[in-house]
Amino acid sequence: MGTVMVSTTVDNSEDFRRRLKEVYGIDTALCYQCGKCAAGCPTAFAMENTVRQLIRMIQMGLIREVLSSYSIWACAACETCSVRCPREVEPARLMESLRIEAQRAGLVSDKTSKTFHDLFLQSVEDHGLLHEVGMMARLNVLTGNLFSNAEFGPAMLAQGKLHFLPKKIENPEAVARIFANVRKKRGEIK
Amino acid sequence: MKRIGVFVCHCGSNIAHTVDCKQVADEAAAMPGVVHAQEYKYMCSEPGQVLIQEAVKEHNLDGYVVTACSPRMHETTFRKCAGRCGLNPYMVEQVNIREHCSWVHADKEAGTEKAIDLMRMGVAKVLKNEPLKAATIPMTKRALVIGAGIAGIQAALDIADNGFPVTLLDREHSIGGRMAQIDKTFPTLDCSACILTPKMVEVAQHPNVELMTYAEVESVGGFIGSFDVTIRKKARYVDTKRCTGCGACIQKCPSKVPSEFEMEMGPRKSIYVPFPQAVPNKPVIDAPHCRYLQTGKCGICKKICPTDAIRFDDQDEVVTERFGTIVVATGYQQFDISAYEEYGGGRIPDVITGMHLERLLNASGPTSGKIKRPSDGKEPKNIVFIKCVGSRDEAKNRPYCSKTCCMYVAKQATLLKEKLPASKSYIFYMDVRTGGKNYEEFYRRTQVDYDGHYIRGRVSKIFQVGDRLIVRGDDSLLGRPVEIEADLVVLAAGMDPQHDARELARTLGIAYDAHGWYTEAHPKLKPVETQTGGIFLAGACQGPKDIPDSVAQGSAAAVKASALLTKTELTGEPMIAQCNEAMCSGCGLCVTICPYKAITRQPKQERIHGKMRERMVSTINSGLCQGCGACTVACPSSAMNMGGFSDEQIMAEVDALCQR
Amino acid sequence: MSALSPKSGSPADCAVTEGHVGLPVLDPPPTAAPDTGKTKNGEWQPYIVGFACNWCTYAGADLAGLSRMQYPPNMRLVRVPCSGRVNPQFVLRAFQKGADAVLVAGCHPGDCHYGTGNYFTRRRFLLMQRLLTFMGVDPRRFQARWISGSEAPKFRDVVTELTEQVRPLGPNRLWREVEP
Amino acid sequence: MRYGYYPGCSLTGTGIEYGLSADAVIRHLNMDMKEIRDWNCCGASSAHNHDPLLSIALPARNLALAEQQGFREVAVPCAACYQRIKAAEVAARDPLKRREMEEVIEEELSGAIVARSLLEIMVHDIDDSALAAQIRRPLQGLKVACYYGCLLVKPRAIAMDEAENPMTMDHLMERLGATPVEWGYKTECCGGSLTLTRPDTGVQMTAEVLKYAKLAGADCVVTPCPLCTSNLDMRQGTAEKKLGRSLGLPIYYFTELMGFAFGLPMKTLGLDRHFVEATGLLQSLPVPASG
Numbered sequence A: 001m002g003t004v005m006v007s008t009t010v011d012n013s014e015d016f017r018r019r020l021k022e023v024y025g026i027d028t029a030l031c032y033q034c035g036k037c038a039a040g041c042p043t044a045f046a047m048e049n050t051v052r053q054l055i056r057m058i059q060m061g062l063i064r065e066v067l068s069s070y071s072i073w074a075c076a077a078c079e080t081c082s083v084r085c086p087r088e089v090e091p092a093r094l095m096e097s098l099r100i101e102a103q104r105a106g107l108v109s110d111k112t113s114k115t116f117h118d119l120f121l122q123s124v125e126d127h128g129l130l131h132e133v134g135m136m137a138r139l140n141v142l143t144g145n146l147f148s149n150a151e152f153g154p155a156m157l158a159q160g161k162l163h164f165l166p167k168k169i170e171n172p173e174a175v176a177r178i179f180a181n182v183r184k185k186r187g188e189i190k
Numbered sequence B: 001m002k003r004i005g006v007f008v009c010h011c012g013s014n015i016a017h018t019v020d021c022k023q024v025a026d027e028a029a030a031m032p033g034v035v036h037a038q039e040y041k042y043m044c045s046e047p048g049q050v051l052i053q054e055a056v057k058e059h060n061l062d063g064y065v066v067t068a069c070s071p072r073m074h075e076t077t078f079r080k081c082a083g084r085c086g087l088n089p090y091m092v093e094q095v096n097i098r099e100h101c102s103w104v105h106a107d108k109e110a111g112t113e114k115a116i117d118l119m120r121m122g123v124a125k126v127l128k129n130e131p132l133k134a135a136t137i138p139m140t141k142r143a144l145v146i147g148a149g150i151a152g153i154q155a156a157l158d159i160a161d162n163g164f165p166v167t168l169l170d171r172e173h174s175i176g177g178r179m180a181q182i183d184k185t186f187p188t189l190d191c192s193a194c195i196l197t198p199k200m201v202e203v204a205q206h207p208n209v210e211l212m213t214y215a216e217v218e219s220v221g222g223f224i225g226s227f228d229v230t231i232r233k234k235a236r237y238v239d240t241k242r243c244t245g246c247g248a249c250i251q252k253c254p255s256k257v258p259s260e261f262e263m264e265m266g267p268r269k270s271i272y273v274p275f276p277q278a279v280p281n282k283p284v285i286d287a288p289h290c291r292y293l294q295t296g297k298c299g300i301c302k303k304i305c306p307t308d309a310i311r312f313d314d315q316d317e318v319v320t321e322r323f324g325t326i327v328v329a330t331g332y333q334q335f336d337i338s339a340y341e342e343y344g345g346g347r348i349p350d351v352i353t354g355m356h357l358e359r360l361l362n363a364s365g366p367t368s369g370k371i372k373r374p375s376d377g378k379e380p381k382n383i384v385f386i387k388c389v390g391s392r393d394e395a396k397n398r399p400y401c402s403k404t405c406c407m408y409v410a411k412q413a414t415l416l417k418e419k420l421p422a423s424k425s426y427i428f429y430m431d432v433r434t435g436g437k438n439y440e441e442f443y444r445r446t447q448v449d450y451d452g453h454y455i456r457g458r459v460s461k462i463f464q465v466g467d468r469l470i471v472r473g474d475d476s477l478l479g480r481p482v483e484i485e486a487d488l489v490v491l492a493a494g495m496d497p498q499h500d501a502r503e504l505a506r507t508l509g510i511a512y513d514a515h516g517w518y519t520e521a522h523p524k525l526k527p528v529e530t531q532t533g534g535i536f537l538a539g540a541c542q543g544p545k546d547i548p549d550s551v552a553q554g555s556a557a558a559v560k561a562s563a564l565l566t567k568t569e570l571t572g573e574p575m576i577a578q579c580n581e582a583m584c585s586g587c588g589l590c591v592t593i594c595p596y597k598a599i600t601r602q603p604k605q606e607r608i609h610g611k612m613r614e615r616m617v618s619t620i621n622s623g624l625c626q627g628c629g630a631c632t633v634a635c636p637s638s639a640m641n642m643g644g645f646s647d648e649q650i651m652a653e654v655d656a657l658c659q660r
Numbered sequence C: 001m002s003a004l005s006p007k008s009g010s011p012a013d014c015a016v017t018e019g020h021v022g023l024p025v026l027d028p029p030p031t032a033a034p035d036t037g038k039t040k041n042g043e044w045q046p047y048i049v050g051f052a053c054n055w056c057t058y059a060g061a062d063l064a065g066l067s068r069m070q071y072p073p074n075m076r077l078v079r080v081p082c083s084g085r086v087n088p089q090f091v092l093r094a095f096q097k098g099a100d101a102v103l104v105a106g107c108h109p110g111d112c113h114y115g116t117g118n119y120f121t122r123r124r125f126l127l128m129q130r131l132l133t134f135m136g137v138d139p140r141r142f143q144a145r146w147i148s149g150s151e152a153p154k155f156r157d158v159v160t161e162l163t164e165q166v167r168p169l170g171p172n173r174l175w176r177e178v179e180p
Numbered sequence D: 001m002r003y004g005y006y007p008g009c010s011l012t013g014t015g016i017e018y019g020l021s022a023d024a025v026i027r028h029l030n031m032d033m034k035e036i037r038d039w040n041c042c043g044a045s046s047a048h049n050h051d052p053l054l055s056i057a058l059p060a061r062n063l064a065l066a067e068q069q070g071f072r073e074v075a076v077p078c079a080a081c082y083q084r085i086k087a088a089e090v091a092a093r094d095p096l097k098r099r100e101m102e103e104v105i106e107e108e109l110s111g112a113i114v115a116r117s118l119l120e121i122m123v124h125d126i127d128d129s130a131l132a133a134q135i136r137r138p139l140q141g142l143k144v145a146c147y148y149g150c151l152l153v154k155p156r157a158i159a160m161d162e163a164e165n166p167m168t169m170d171h172l173m174e175r176l177g178a179t180p181v182e183w184g185y186k187t188e189c190c191g192g193s194l195t196l197t198r199p200d201t202g203v204q205m206t207a208e209v210l211k212y213a214k215l216a217g218a219d220c221v222v223t224p225c226p227l228c229t230s231n232l233d234m235r236q237g238t239a240e241k242k243l244g245r246s247l248g249l250p251i252y253y254f255t256e257l258m259g260f261a262f263g264l265p266m267k268t269l270g271l272d273r274h275f276v277e278a279t280g281l282l283q284s285l286p287v288p289a290s291g
């Protein structure tokens, strides 16, 4: 662990904190590092840096480290931190923002999560609905984790919980257009 | 036209160096209305003033302008000077050609030009000046102290010692306030009762003090010097003149109620005194819980009383009395922890507040000073303290620090270790604030000598599993969440304003902040004054405070109140608002804008077309108006004006400045 | 608040910001002929009327004097008990009589000697400024500042700044022309 | 028409027993409720990690459809969908946001339609006596741990009940004759959203929830959420291994318990489609004396 050259990191990261404020409405300066968020976080055990520490790192300018951290993907988005934060920092929303920013910056450390979310949205974009089986199968293939969750397959099939053919809504184009419109607004093309 | 004089001061060379004083005087002499203009080296000196006085007589002046230093420096000098030669002091204006001119502009030409403009402004203004006279207000030599906690007791004692009659009023039926509930006090650990009860007795026996307990203020009229206060004395159902305080009734009363004083951890009777050292030490009947008063059956107390003091037909009594000044010392209440659902919302019996623990620690408390936890009476081993509960928490609308809890937690952890050497206290904190004399040293002892284990972080959640409490917090220094299995959790609940603090403030016409703490007139320099003349603040009603601070404020408020009481009459501010009733439409806009509640709308009888009509007009209370001028601007009918700073005067100044 | 809902702050809140409100500025261009009323050696100088609260800004100006700070001689201060005493009419009158700029200065919000006076000033100032802008006065010509009794350097800077801001705008002839 | 029903993707898949039982109970109670035509996926677990606008736009289309189809309220059984749809509803109250959403979904939104969880509808809109009249098999002696999960009660702006100690389902269970236990894990996260991406983390969280339900003396857990249920039910075996103790806690949807108390057949309710055997416990409840 090296010394953090604070005057440099803090200065260089002004833009990022401003972006968090303007785009996501998150002001990390509000946080007084009480730790109430981390203490109640159900996934803290699976994070190398707790949500409180991540906020501290942002305050201190360690942005790259935060965006490429695994912890932001371990967050379960349970919102516990947000309902308890005494300063209304909304750490859960911050975590969500960091996941989006990590994707923008190409710093995603948890490929499985990224693949999962991409596939999920792909399914919705294509069918208007989530096709659970199709998504799980593709997730397993893409992450090289062929039999993950497969042990539940037979039982679920028997219980009528698995459908192999994807269903579609009547008007899937309407949903696809939502995706396209959002992309247009963001100035992306796909 | 008025006959005006202009006196141009050189201030040695201070002015004369960069302003051509002669030119200023010459320009002045040429102005319409100016009948005399003169320069002199030191206008404020004795000879300078004599010179002015002689000129006034010689030229029969109606008013004069002194162009000199800042009026903030010598306005009073030159007004008094006018008074001495028979001129109304408010027929004088001073314009500032030193601080605002000679000292800041090195260019003599530009400086002189500006000095002339300023002189013209002064002349234009004084031409519109009117003689003003300050009203006098009679002083009622009697003080009221509302709230008889330690701050109120101290204030009452000090006023009484200064020789003035004072009424000490509390809505509870004993004086003492919260301090009476506290076991020992930081940082010396002396017993709270041992230092408080002598004061309670002293105040009760002081010949200048009238105690009025079990009483509430209903309304307040009037103003500084003569407040008319209407007080409701609640029915006690016990004739205090007959009652000897023998306590026989209390012993025999069959109706038990959870005691508020004991934080509902012990019982009291329906006829009761809240605690053994209560002052006055005579019981009252709690009507909603008394069997006789509710159902007509029982009456045991009446049967047993040896002096026949019980009065079931007692009624509230409402009296109105006049006081010259009021000290407000209504204190605080403990924050209600039910807002913290994550800490059990007050439903987990072994999650208690600081005040509960004070009672558990107290030898005359519900457990006789044995530390027994509420759920099962077991002695706790692991005790967790959580600080800043209901403080420094924006999400709970309590952004402020409660100032006392850091210290009382240190105190309580120390006392617990003394009582239960095998126990261990874990204290979750965000900061430890010990900014008082010997406070930091006390905190250090808690950590080092009394094994207080401090953990830096907030607790996120407490829940119960079996008979243990799981406490989850963060150790932000360690960088990891931590969990403690506790037997007892103490929430250092912060201080809240009294639930009805706002209503009382409105009754009194004093200001309060967003939370309900009373607002002092100036945060640094007028800490015990309010914006309302004659009303002072003491103790925790103004914001979280410990006992030393409350006592200091009690004494400070007493000095302020006594200073008023020494006067037989008060001189009002002469430069105040004036309402031209003929123009006033009675709209009342001025009434709402006045920060001192100095304006009232009153009916006015008028003869219009031969008929008597009544309409509403605004009237200024000269005792209350401080001359801020806000009303003059608010008035859409131009009915409000201000002596000394009238619309006409200021307009004339503007005109004079621009008309070069 | 959810991850998705916007932070509060309605568009209505944003409209009332200090300064520019998007109305047309009808001030005559700076090249206009100099106004003879305000010349020194034939050279035009901005002429500024300031209304100063007795407790703060006036005291701040006194302190600037005591500290011998130097600033341009273009402002004349009218002493008022509180910035809340400044009637919009006074300001209009100053402009009408040819003042090139007007400053209203008082205690910092929350520090008012009378508790609340300067809150009113602040609200009133914003309304005033909109009105004046609408009437064709450049917003730079009418400013409000909070200067405490100890802020002598601020006072000096405000006078200097204001003078320099007004100088390129040239003399205020708008209402003088309207005047009979 | 009062309620537009929004089943969401899970109720025909992993949460089929919820779908079946909800359907049966709604029919049984004769409620004025109909499925919204052509609804789409609300984007639950993923859209918000991708783009804030997308995450409100997807559910907003459903709100728009519901309005067009004349519904006044949208009834949402799935907690995850509820959170997203409610977020869209809240966002649509802000005129600026609403305009942005309308542009993206190419439909109009009035901002007036209200999303409500099916749980809240069942508890608040059906009065005590009407419910009592339906009960054939009261859940006498059944100790239930009411588990709300996170999504219905957090964050505060969309919560249908208090975040730390909600009571809606507890009241419902009491009305059905069951005894809700006091416990500290009502709204702790079960790791639902991590099930597929971080199963290890997820199951650890599931195990904690189950552990505290057991410690509180519950016979079973009842939930209003298909994500929670599939975790607590499907992964209970793995959780048991992790905890090193057996749990045997059936996980019910509140609608299943309602249906059972109304006397509906277990199969209709999907009670035979659980991982942890769920019919035995109910069958073992004392049968009320006839009459």
Ligand SMILES: Cc1cc2nc3c(=O)[nH]c(=O)nc-3n(C[C@H](O)[C@H](O)[C@H](O)COP(=O)(O)OP(=O)(O)OC[C@H]3O[C@@H](n4cnc5c(N)ncnc54)[C@H](O)[C@@H]3O)c2cc1C
Pocket (backbone or CB within 6 Å): B146, B147, B148, B149, B150, B151, B152, B169, B170, B171, B172, B175, B176, B177, B178, B179, B182, B184, B185, B186, B187, B215, B216, B217, B329, B330, B331, B332, B333, B334, B354, B355, B358, B404, B408, B411, B498, B500, B504, B538, B539, B540, B541, B545, B546, B547, B548, B550
């Ligand atoms: C748990 C705990 C422990 C503490 N320990 C310490 C300690 O060790 N050392 C220390 O220095 N400080 C301690 N404090 C702080 C201490 O309690 C306060 O500083 C002190 O009590 C303030 O005194 P007061 O007279 O201002 O107010 P109070 O004690 O609150 O007295 C106010 C009085 O006004 C009365 N009143 C209120 N409203 C009205 C009304 N409308 N009309 C008539 N009467 C009214 C009340 O009945 C009460 O008698 C502790 C506080 C707590 C919560």
Ligand SMILES: Cc1cc2nc3c(=O)[nH]c(=O)nc-3n(C[C@H](O)[C@H](O)[C@H](O)COP(=O)(O)OP(=O)(O)OC[C@H]3O[C@@H](n4cnc5c(N)ncnc54)[C@H](O)[C@@H]3O)c2cc1C
Pocket (backbone or CB within 6 Å): B524
């Ligand atoms: C860096 C710093 C910043 C501060 N900022 C703030 C702030 O922002 N706000 C705030 O509230 N407080 C502030 N304070 C604290 C503040 O300075 C003190 O609270 C305050 O000055 C105390 O006033 P005093 O009258 O008690 O003592 P002093 O100001 O010390 O006055 C004592 C006077 O007594 C005279 N004197 C001493 N001995 C003798 C003697 N034997 N005979 C005759 N005369 C004697 C001294 O010459 C002196 O004039 C600050 C303090 C420091 C160090």
Ligand code: SF4
Pocket (backbone or CB within 6 Å): A037, A040, A041, A042, A043, A044, A051, A074, A075, A076, A077, A078, A079, A080, A081, A082, A091, A092, A095, D189
């Ligand atoms: S939202 Fe994420 S960071 Fe916050 S408590 Fe839940 S898991 Fe932890």
Ligand code: SF4
Pocket (backbone or CB within 6 Å): A030, A031, A032, A033, A034, A035, A036, A037, A038, A052, A055, A084, A085, A086, A087, A088, A089, A090, A091
């Ligand atoms: S709870 Fe809020 S204030 Fe406390 S550390 Fe977390 S984000 Fe910061």
Ligand code: SF4
Pocket (backbone or CB within 6 Å): B238, B242, B243, B244, B245, B246, B247, B248, B249, B250, B282, B283, B304, B305, B306, B307, B308, B309, B310
């Ligand atoms: S018995 Fe009578 S005298 Fe004795 S305390 Fe009671 S009321 Fe007073």
Ligand code: SF4
Pocket (backbone or CB within 6 Å): B252, B253, B254, B255, B270, B271, B285, B289, B290, B291, B292, B293, B298, B299, B300, B301, B302
């Ligand atoms: S009459 Fe009331 S106060 Fe007296 S003994 Fe009976 S219950 Fe107690």
Ligand code: SF4
Pocket (backbone or CB within 6 Å): B387, B388, B389, B391, B392, B400, B401, B402, B403, B404, B405, B406, B407, B431, B432, B433, B492, B494
């Ligand atoms: S005194 Fe200490 S415990 Fe109390 S609010 Fe302030 S910092 Fe928190």
Ligand code: SF4
Pocket (backbone or CB within 6 Å): B434, B435
């Ligand atoms: S000594 Fe001064 S800086 Fe240090 S804690 Fe105390 S008040 Fe703060």
Ligand code: SF4
Pocket (backbone or CB within 6 Å): B576, B577, B593, B594, B595, B596, B597, B598, B599, B620, B624, B625, B626, B627, B628, B629, B630, B631, B632
């Ligand atoms: S001048 Fe100020 S204090 Fe006096 S009446 Fe008017 S508003 Fe009130």
Ligand code: SF4
Pocket (backbone or CB within 6 Å): B579, B583, B584, B585, B586, B587, B588, B589, B590, B591, B617, B618, B634, B635, B636, B637, B638, B639, B640
């Ligand atoms: S604002 Fe003017 S017109 Fe209205 S009541 Fe007051 S003095 Fe009269």
